[in-house]
Amino acid sequence: MKRVTRETEEAARKVTRRTLMLGGAMASMVAILGARMRYLQVDEADTFKLMAEENRINIRLIAPDRGLIQDRNGKVIAANEQNYRVVFTREGSDNVALVFQRLAGLIPMTAEDVTRNIEAVQSLGAYVPVIVAERLSWDDFSKVALNAPALPGVNTEMGLSRFYPLDRDFAHVVGYVGPVSERDLEGIDTPDPLLKIPKFQIGKTGVEKWLEDTLRGSAGSRRIEVNSAGRVMRELDREEGVPGTDIRLTIDVEVQNFAQARLGEESAAVVVMDVTNGDLICIASSPAFDPNLFVRGISHTDYNALMEHDHRPLANKTVSGAYPPGSTFKMVTAMAALEAGVATPGDQVSCPGYIDLGGRRFHCWSRSGHGRVTLDRSLRESCDVYYYEMAQRVGIDRIAEMGRKLGLGQRFDIPMSAIVDGILPNKAWKQERYKEDWVIGDTINASIGQGFVLTTPLQLAVMTARLATGRAVVPRLVHAVDDREVPVAEAPPLGLTAEHLAGVLDGMFQVVNDERGTAFSSRIVEPAMIMAGKTGTSQVRNITVAERDSGVISNDDLPWNRRDHALFVGYAPYDAPRYAISVVDEGTPAMSFMDYRLREAPTGLRKVLHLNWPLVVLIAAVCSVGILMLYSIAGGDFDVWAKRQAQVFGVGMALMFVVAMVPIWFWKNLSGVAYLVAFVLLIFVEIMGETNMGAQRWIDLGFMQFQPSEMMKFSLVMVLATYYDWLDSKQTSHPLYVLIAVLLIVL
Structure with a gap:
């Protein structure tokens, strides 16, 4: 038997240790891998299955x-x-x-x-x-x-x-x-x-x-x-x-289409509102744009054209256009004065065409004045001086308070973009905004809707609706969501005195339906839709002295973006209000034909340039023919008849020019006196008159003779014109007032 040496045994033991160490390491690795596999495939199976699904499924x-x-x-x-x-x-x-x-x-x-x-x-x-x-x-x-x-x-x-x-x-x-x-x-x-x-x-x-x-x-x-x-x-x-x-x-397609068609390419806005529930029937702003361009991706060229257009087609002028309300604000001033107890509907204010206050002259739009003015006439003929007086009595704070009560200077909760609040100024506002004290001139300007006052067409429609109903009507644009009607906001009474409100509404009625009203030419004659309203002009800027010297004497002579704006507010029917409307037309001052002529005619010597010269020439031509006929009949002798007639004609023409230079309010105030003087002279001539050409109709003043009957002719015309100007339009056909006119003529 072969004997194993010590060296061999030692080597075998070393091999066995290495084997055990390697085997142990391998076993550990297998165990770790097995544990990891169990963790991945058993413990986290659901998690990794989900992750795999997410990689496969989107x-x-x-x-x-x-x-x-x-x-x-x-x-x-x-x-x-x-x-x-x-x-x-x-x-x-x-x-x-x-x-x-x-x-x-x-x-x-x-x-x-x-x-x-x-x-x-x-x-x-x-x-x-x-x-x-x-x-x-x-x-x-x-x-x-x-x-x-x-x-x-x-x-x-x-x-x-x-x-x-x-x-x-x-x-x-x-x-x-x-x-x-x-x-x-x-x-x-x-x-x-x-x-x-x-x-x-x-x-x-x-x-x-x-x-x-x-x-x-x-x-x-x-x-x-x-x-x-x-x-x-x-x-x-x-x-x-x-x-x-x-x-x-709440919008009505037919009304909206009609309004947009009427506005055309004008820079303008219209709001129509149902005063019974606040429904906005029409919100039209022009010029407009095609929204489909934005949906499809508008080109830079088209977008720049819209942005650079001077009429601002992208702006919704009904809620983002802030305009001085002009004379449409006068109802606010009137109601503030009436409710404060500093005025009554029957109070009279004398309008000579201006007032002097604080070293400055504030003109009425009619430079010749309106004479004695009451509330209804001040609205009918839009007399500024009346409101200058009311503003001094009531003060700006109470005017601003009344404006807010009527819906101005506030934002309403409707789903529209770029809504502005407007400005309803008072003393505190100016101090906060400009760090300046409020002065009386600010109140005067605000009383007629100028100065710092700014409103939107929507606010003006709300104001008109509240005046027409006496209630705090709130505008509503959304009628229903998924066939569920949106509740109508409560409209509690404003607490305004019925007599005062009736006085203002009567004045608005006369604006449209009285032939002396500033909107008479645009009245609705359909009995079921008789309208009451108020015109206004939003002054953009004054014409400078340099511009007047260069020949700019009227709004039409200015570039479009410097012209005044026309405004109108109204409601109908007058007896049972249903709809309120506000209109703003940029660059077009609001005037009737007569209003326009009076606004544009200058005062003083410049009046001569604005006489009806075709009529003057026609009168001169007719009289000249008559004088030539007298000259011819006299056999070519001018002194026989023609000379005297020519002198009378010259005096008459001179008097015509003098009369034309005198403000109309002077003749209105003089009409009663002239009639009484003529009446007394007619009685006098019957007793002590001179007989000439078989008639005792002459009064001899030494240097001239005249007939009181001729004086009565033009005095009667003057007094009748003044009488009917004073008379309410609804009374012109009343038997009593007709009888008074007849008596004036008969006497």
């Missing part, structure tokens, strides 16, 4: 149908239309530029469109689908679908997009939608996932913006299976979203 959002916007009668003014579009996903294409080059050859796509789309695609993830073309015709849509094999990454889809069938007429009310921007996402802590969809559109202005959450709806989703490269393999399932809610407005 969830993509489906935009819901946007809610419709309708008018009060259910006519659609914001709809959804079928949209054939092209979508591009970058992961499906190795050469993006080449694909877009081919695509541009199939559908309308400019070089600018191609560049913009490539930039959009490259700025997003490879698997994010981007809409690169929308609203394709069926033919173009079919071309892309047929050429799909040559357009890797391109897919065609059918969906819905916003459409405004009435385009311009409702642009400022409804607004428009556009792609979500970073600015839209600012201030939103947890934005709706829909807002992350590329080119997803939301409301940008108007009702579309302010009722966005209601109109948008909730997103749907679809589960799709993708391969390891991210390509879509199939759609596993789909869950439709919740469509947006339909909204019905």
